Amino acid sequence: MKTVITYGTFDILHIGHINLLRRARALGDRLVVGLSSDEFNHGKHKSSLLNYANRKVVLESIRWVDEVFPEHDWEQKIGDIKKYGASIFVMGHDWEGKFDFLSEFCRVQYLPRTEDISTTEIKRSLSIVGKGATDDRS
Ligand code: C2G
Numbered sequence: 001m002k003t004v005i006t007y008g009t010f011d012i013l014h015i016g017h018i019n020l021l022r023r024a025r026a027l028g029d030r031l032v033v034g035l036s037s038d039e040f041n042h043g044k045h046k047s048s049l050l051n052y053a054n055r056k057v058v059l060e061s062i063r064w065v066d067e068v069f070p071e072h073d074w075e076q077k078i079g080d081i082k083k084y085g086a087s088i089f090v091m092g093h094d095w096e097g098k099f100d101f102l103s104e105f106c107r108v109q110y111l112p113r114t115e116d117i118s119t120t121e122i123k124r125s126l127s128i129v130g131k132g133a134t135d136d137r138s
Contacts, residue, residue, distance in 0.1 A: 008035070
């Protein structure tokens, strides 16, 4: 059983997240995901639209994801890798080099990000739409 591990906020899920999760899962037999807690996001200077509980249910509903656990801090990855017996750590290449220290414990694999999509862009588009939107709940 080859376990792959990855981490993220996964707020407002989009194709970039799905591509990452699908490709990470394809590297092994199961994928476990460290989902950033709301408090940890605050520390990353990221405010997620959906809270941890919502983001967890969404992530657990994805066929590529086998288990979701909370990411509380930057220091927990080594313990998580040992706890889950992960043999591959995966992140998008925007993190290239940042987690090379984990190669002492497992393979570190950075995958190309999906271009032209991000949660930040989606939020920005929604805020623009929000300003001009009419209430069409009639
Ligand atoms: N991602 C991607 N393509 C995008 C957007 C995101 O491949 N267009 C990847 C990121 O590279 C990351 C994962 O999807 O590997 C999750 O992205 P975020 O939710 O933005 O997570 P992040 O804030 O990068 O948190 O300890 C690590 C951190 O928790 C990572």
